[in-house]
Amino acid sequence: MAATIVTRFAPSPTGRLHLGHAHAALLAWQAAREAGGRFLLRIEDIDPVRCRPEFTAGILEDLAWLGLDWDGAPRVQSAHLPDYRAVLDRLRGRGLVYPCFCTRADIAREVAASGHAPHGPDGVLYPGTCRRLSEAERRVRIAGGEAYALRLDMAAALAGLDGPLFFEEADRGRLRCDPARFGDVVLARKDTPASYHLCVTHDDALQGVMLVTRAEDLLPATDLHRLLQALMGWPVPRYRHHGLLLGADGKRLSKRDNAPTLAALREAGRPPGEVRALAASQVRP
Numbered sequence: 001m002a003a004t005i006v007t008r009f010a011p012s013p014t015g016r017l018h019l020g021h022a023h024a025a026l027l028a029w030q031a032a033r034e035a036g037g038r039f040l041l042r043i044e045d046i047d048p049v050r051c052r053p054e055f056t057a058g059i060l061e062d063l064a065w066l067g068l069d070w071d072g073a074p075r076v077q078s079a080h081l082p083d084y085r086a087v088l089d090r091l092r093g094r095g096l097v098y099p100c101f102c103t104r105a106d107i108a109r110e111v112a113a114s115g116h117a118p119h120g121p122d123g124v125l126y127p128g129t130c131r132r133l134s135e136a137e138r139r140v141r142i143a144g145g146e147a148y149a150l151r152l153d154m155a156a157a158l159a160g161l162d163g164p165l166f167f168e169e170a171d172r173g174r175l176r177c178d179p180a181r182f183g184d185v186v187l188a189r190k191d192t193p194a195s196y197h198l199c200v201t202h203d204d205a206l207q208g209v210m211l212v213t214r215a216e217d218l219l220p221a222t223d224l225h226r227l228l229q230a231l232m233g234w235p236v237p238r239y240r241h242h243g244l245l246l247g248a249d250g251k252r253l254s255k256r257d258n259a260p261t262l263a264a265l266r267e268a269g270r271p272p273g274e275v276r277a278l279a280a281s282q283v284r285p
Helices: 019-034 053-066 077-093 104-114 136-144 155-158 197-206 223-231 264-268 272-281
Strands: 006-011 038-043 097-100 149-152 165-167 174-175 186-188 211-215 236-242
Touching: 006 019, 006 211, 019 038, 019 053, 019 211, 019 236, 019 264, 019 272, 038 053, 053 264, 053 272, 077 097, 077 149, 077 186, 077 197, 077 223, 097 136, 104 197, 155 223, 165 223, 186 197, 197 223
Parallel strands: 006 038, 165 236, 211 236
Antiparallel strands: 097 149, 149 186, 165 174
């Protein structure tokens, strides 16, 4: 008997949902419901500065208004920080994570001085300054209370693999990954106890997510997520990266640009069925 499909919608409560969120939620919800599967809701609120409880409440309200139901209680990431800390400890115990004491200003100065600034999907690649520190120096700086982030030693992580990594992308087939282009990516900071990359990959594995539907701008991140899955022995879901919802100006709808929220559309008298249709009709492949 085939396994029941499990999908999820995983917004960050940094603002109210807009049509782009509605499209993403609908895709995941429909995929699960049409197959008799499970649709999960996850609140990705690891960032304590930008995430707010009232936005979490708004997410629940907006999804219910749209007519989308979910299975089980939502997983709230901020309530599970020990889970992510345990992953970091395992990686660190294998020599795959190291403390980085560089500030953003430090990195910018070093990159400027070198005259060479290679870029990856998340921006300028870290030049590896703290990777070269001795264990003794790291211990002294940590004991002295110096703030640090935790970075993945990309070269060491890739060296432990048996071969290249792949994932299945809907309508595109088997794609080969290139996680090296992220460089020594940050997995935790002082103000953010675990990165999006680590938390989302951990939770997809923990919750048995079998199909990840998300916007196409996250397609490059899948290479890094596959590496974390391989390092931790986690199962690999299938992926479907959908097109972005665009506004009249051709730009992606976003909270940052004050895209019309579902709450505003509701207050303007737009019925949920009309908003669902609008979310689907405006997507660009």
